[in-house]
Amino acid sequence: MKNFTLRQATIAFLTSTALLSTASMAAEYVVSTPTTVTNGGVGNPDGNDSFTVTSTGSIATTIFGTSIAANGNMNIISNAGTVSASSPLSYGIYQLGDNNNIFNTGTINAPFGINVDGIGNKIDNSGVITVIGSGAGGAGIFALSTVGTVGNIVNNSGTINSAVNNSAGIFVNSPATAGKNIVNNSGVIRLTGGNNKAIYVVGENEINNIGEIYALGANSNVFETDNSSWGTIFTNSGKLISIEGKAVLFGASDSQLSLLAPSFIAGAIDMGAFNNVLDITSGRSQSNSWFITGTPIAVNRLGLLPSAWTGIQYATIDPTALSASANLVADLTSGVSEIVRNNSEGGEWWLKSFGSYSEYGASGIYNDYADFNAGIVGGASTQINADFYVGAMLGYGISNLSVNSKWEISQTINSKGVLGALYAKSQFDNFYADFSIFGGLMGNDSSRLVNDNTEFMGIDHAIANYNSWFITPELRIGADIATDSEWAISPRAMIRYTSQAIDGYIETGSNANATIGARTVQVLEGNVELAASTALENGTLTLASGIDYRQAIGENQAVTLLGQNITLAQNTANTTIGYVSADVSYELGGGANLDLSARAAFGTNNHKSIAGSVGISGKF
DSSP states (O other): OTTOOHHHHHHHHHHHTTTOOGGGOOSEEEEOSEEEEESSOBOOOSTTOEEEEOTTOEEEEESSOOSEEEESSSOEEEEOSEEEOOSTTOEEEEEESSSOEEEEOSEEEESEEEEEESSSOEEEEOSEEEEOOSSSOOEEEEEEOOSSSOOOEEEEOSEEEEOSTTOEEEEEEEOTTSOOEEEEEOSEEEEOSSSOEEEEEEESEEEEEOSEEEEOSTTOEEEEEOTTOBSOEEEEOSEEEEEEEEEEEEOOBSOEEEEETTOEEEEEEEOTTSSOEEEEEEOSSOEEEEEEESOOSEEEEEESSOOEEOSSEEEEOOOHHHHHHHHHHHHHHHHHHHHHHTTOSTTEEEEEEEEEEEEEOOBTTBOOEEEEEEEEEEEEEEEEETTEEEEEEEEEEEEEEEEEOSSSEEEEEEEEEEEEEEEEEEEETTEEEEEEEEEEEEEEEEEEEEEETTSGGGEEEEEEEEEEEEEEEEEEEEEOEEOSSSEEEEEEEEEEEEEEEEOOEEOBSSTTOEEEOOEEEEEEEEEEEEEEEEEETTEEEEEEEEEEEEEEEOOOEEEEETTEEEEEOOOOOOEEEEEEEEEEEEEEETTEEEEEEEEEEEETTTEEEEEEEEEEEEEO
């Protein structure tokens, strides 16, 4: 990358603009139709001018040249169209001078997409820049600071592509006599050629990345500082992917690398040996396993999420799945509870399938996640006397938990097992009380994503299998109140407690396997509901609306990671859920009924869910 020099940039500029005459320039220059330029470019060489390519305009050079060339200070160049310059060492946009603004929302195809030479210039790209050419070299954005106290600012929220060898996505150079350049990337930089550098800096520069940067070719690095550089600060919370090169290479001295959550890294993190500092701040993220090479003068571990450090390897665990266990078992038991409640009449048999899908929002150090529960259950009840019924249920259930992170699915847990319940109902005139106790024995398969920077694309998985069981007693009281209309009103209230015992386990398959201690998950739930029922021509319809309150009673989770004991706090925030539901029972004849139910809910913590069941029931 040292072939990108001020001398080459200046020669290319002078050659490409040699045939321009000031008569072809204008203080206010607008290109709104396709324009082809031979042996030169179009531009505004004087200061305080503006040059605009509209969305319907385009500029292309043939033989040799730069599409837009400007000389002077305080110019404004805006491209919303297409700018193309295909000859070697030519530029899509070239600006020589200070305090200029260049805006690209369109498309630029050139060996050098945008080039500035001076101080105090600002480049904003929200469009697409593609480095082209059959020869080696080039850069999507090339910012050179000359003598001065203020550097250039490069903001990329768009896309920079290159399939050319020995090219750069963004190349900034800040000599000792110039101010510090600043580069902010929230877009996508993707280089597929060999020996490339997605972001390459010389001198003193400040780089901030929250976007995605890929160096996918042979011997290509994502971020690199020249060995003559100093005082560079690179702050990353984005995605850095190198296939055969390095994600970070510090040739600079007295510099700093700050890795913030949710950084995702593939490729070596090489801190060099020049008094550089590494800061890693944990937070909401996927699980990480990062190996550090070089000899940083200091490694600082910050953030709210505990981490493990061996001197060369840093690791964290996303605690979301562990903390989500309470809601996962509560959603499963809620489905079982609805089936039992709707089949607690005496002398009935029934067979039903149920399912639910729930989402929970991110908060603090915890990612957002979703769970799916389903099962098929059957049961029967008998009448003890006129006011008392008892019954039993047996079935099979499955659960799936999927935890998201910004870049990848952070963890999945698939569970399956047997479900059972005993229930009873007692009638007191118009009032009734339901009591049930149900439980399940589940086998669980966990796959935890580990962002390992030594693995291909940074992806590895820690695998585990373990068992769990739960028990849930529930009490529900209500009344059926007849009205003057065709509807009967039923106020109801419920309290439910779930205790789940989860075995400890040891993960396999990754460079950061964890040992998870056994734990107990407890959930307390309450509910109030108002239902209204009416007779249909061949059945009944029940509509209901209510509020659920759910409180997890958590305990901190003991974990061993990289041979070190850490403790992960569990999320015990309560959830309040409002819902509406509808139940329909159709008479099929012969004493059998088709039973359908549906429920939709929204709650705190960005919760939303849908649930339903279908089945048949009948009298003995």
